[in-house]
Amino acid sequence: MHGTQKFDLCQFNTPDEKVAALLDEMTLQEKLGQITQSVWHNNVSPEVIQEFGIGSVIHTEGPTPGPKALDWINTFDEFQNAALQTRLGIPLLVAVDAVHGQNTFEGAVIFPHNIGMAATRNLELIQRSAQITALEAAGTGFNWTFSPCIAMPKHEHWGRVYEGFSEDRDLTTAAVIASVRGHQGQDLSLPHTIAATAKHYIGDGGTDGGVEGGNTTISEQELREDYLPPYAAAVEQGIASIMVGFNSVNGVNMHQNGYLVNDVLKGELGFEGVVITDWNGGLRWGEPHLVLNAGIDVVMQPGNHEEFITRLEASVRDGTVPLARIDDAVGRILSLKFALGLFDNPFGKREYATGIGSQEHREVARQAVRESLVLLKSEGDALPLQSDEPIAVVGEHANNSGLQSGGWSIHWQGQSESYVGATTILGGIRAAARNVEYAEAGCHGAMTANKVVVVVGERPYAEFKGDSDELWLSDEHKALITGCKTLGKQVIVVLISGRALVITDELKSSDAFIAAWLPGSEGAGVADFLYGADGFTPKGKSPYAWPAAIEDLPLEADAEHALFKFGFGLSQY
Incomplete structure (x- = not known):
């Protein structure tokens, strides 16, 4: 029996029959509530869930439920209880941007961003990292993640390059298959799985000039041959949802692109899951009916759910949005909730809370880090380091887990402070060596070590705040490299970045150069690489030119004129 009406779903045998029965019973207001997603801490409360029948909530930048995993579960269970006390008792979807681990919870394992995961070329490792992400997300109260991002970035100017796996179609396709299998497993109703989301459909990484949310000028042939196959693979794997992008394709915004959503994604590819907007997608570009009629099923409205529902209701009542379109959207949403087993087990998975940030999980992330690093240069026996030789470490990025993790790490824009549970690169080196000097500001004349690890790179950013034309190291970071070289040191550069930068001069000033991408919480994996721990040899191959x-x-x-082509990476020190 469900909800205050004690609606009996047990009289129906299959999920499809149950969905049809609920659709027959639901009022228009209840259906519009299911389509609506809001931010739990933004003008939303359990009482609002009941009043509007909201179908899903998301956790994003802002207040957190508390420092412990059970604080999170208790908070979201309170919202879930409110949903269960509505007339029909339809449970909530609870979503999060867990894009490289459960990166919104301080203390969770944070994996390398997708750019690094693709550099490993280890599909089993990508799948295992997604499995761990699902466990740690479920253990903090979530049943849905907005991951993986399968953009194929074509412009380093774009601030989301690191969210995509690669510029290469085939590598991206293989990675999304592994990711979906990891997140969703064989059966979404099992407690250790969560719904995955491929994003951002489609062409978000190919906008003109690499502008976030810009226009992608592209031929139909290129779109189908290059950008569509990863989504086709995700659909074939049974991915639960697909998020449309902020971008436009040939002048038509993806939130209103009926051809690419209705005709191609749902029609040609046969996608039967849920299509969701991005942030404020139902009102950002005009009236909600333009989004619903384009084939969008769930609409993310942070705090302005009432305005969205009111305007959409008017469009349904005047016939602008056919009721059949509303029923199709709600039917997809209900089908996902049945697939997740939420009608039987709607609450957070407390049994996984104690495993968050476990040593077992961290070891997998540490492996991902060492396999993701790409050796671009190695001369003069600079590497591997020996545990008994004096080593100096230079640069603030070496001693700061926030800086080494990039955007979408604890906070939307990342942070410039270390966070709970993480190991810095310096911490990893100190655990591996006996004689380590840390000189954050740079090499100096009294420094005894002949070899210096210089850790430099970008500061954290996310989305449009990362769009940039300055794709090179800062003068300060360049000076760290040249300063050490001028003193006659052997310089090993570790570059922390979310994209390929212009490093031509810095490469010349180094004896070894490592592209470390954004390694996440396990800085000891960098030390494993530097010291060739347990016979390790470099495995990473660049996912970009x-x-x-x-x-x-x-x-x-x-490109023949590339400094390094796609797939480059030395396999010996």
Whole structure:
């Protein structure tokens, strides 16, 4: 029996029959509530869930439920209880941007961003990392993640390059298959699985000039041959949801692109899951009916749910949005909730709370880090380091887990402070070596070590705040490298970045150069690489081509004038 009406779903045998029965019973207001997603801490409360019948909530930047996993579960269970006390007792979807681990919870394992995971070329590792992400997300009260991002970034100017796996179609396709299998397993109703989301459909990584939310000018042939196959693979794997992008394709915004959503995604590819907007997607570009009629099923409205529902209801009542379109959207949402087993077990998975940030999980992330690093240069026996030789470590990025993790780490824009549970790169080196000097500001004349690990790179950013034309190291970071070299040191550069940068001069000033991407919480994996721990040899292959000069961008993967082509990576020190 469900809800205050004690609606009996047991009289129906199959999920499809149960969905049809609920649709027959639901009022228009209840259906519009199911379509609506809001932010739990933004103008939403359990009472609002009941009043509007809201079908899903998301956790994003802002207040957290508390420092402990059970605080999170208790909070979301309170919202879930409110949903269960509505007339029909339809449970909530509870979503999060867990894009490289459950990265919104301080103390969870944070994996390398997708750019690094793709560099490993280890599909089993990508799948295992997604499994751990699902466990740690479920253990903090979530049943849905907005991951993986399968953009194929074509412009390093774009602030979301690191969210995508690669510029390469085939590598991206293989990675999304592994990710979906990891998140969703064989059966979404099992407690250790969560619904995954492929995003951002479609062409978000190919906008003109690499502008976040810009226009992607592209031929139909290129769209189908290059950008569509990863989504087709995700659909074939049974991915639960797909998020449309902020971008437009040939002038038509993806939130209103009926051809690409209705005709191609749902029609040609046969996608039967849920299509969701991005942030404020139902009102950002005009009236809600333009979004619903384009084939969107769930609409993310942070705090302005009442305005969205009111305006959409008017469009349904005047016939602008057919009731059949509303029923199709709600039917998809209900089907996902049945697939997740929420009608039987709607609450957070307390049994997984104690495993969050476990040593077992961290060991997998540490493996991902060491396998993701790409050795771009190695000369003069600079590597591997020996545990008994004096080593100096330079640069603030070496001693700061926030800086080494990038955006979408604890906070939307990341943070410039270390966070709970993480190991810095310096911490990893100190655990591996006997004689380590840390000189954050740079090499100096009294420094005894001949070899210096210089850790430099970008500061954290996310989305449009990462769009940039300055794709090179800061003068301060360049000076750290040249300063050490001027003193006659052997310089091993570890570059922390969410994209390929212009490093031509810095490469010349180094004896070894490592692209470390955004490694996440397990900085000891960098030390494993530097010291060749347990016989380790470099495995990472670059998921992007590297420009020799800023004028080279955008750069084709196999461009002859590239500093390094796609797939480059030394396999011996």
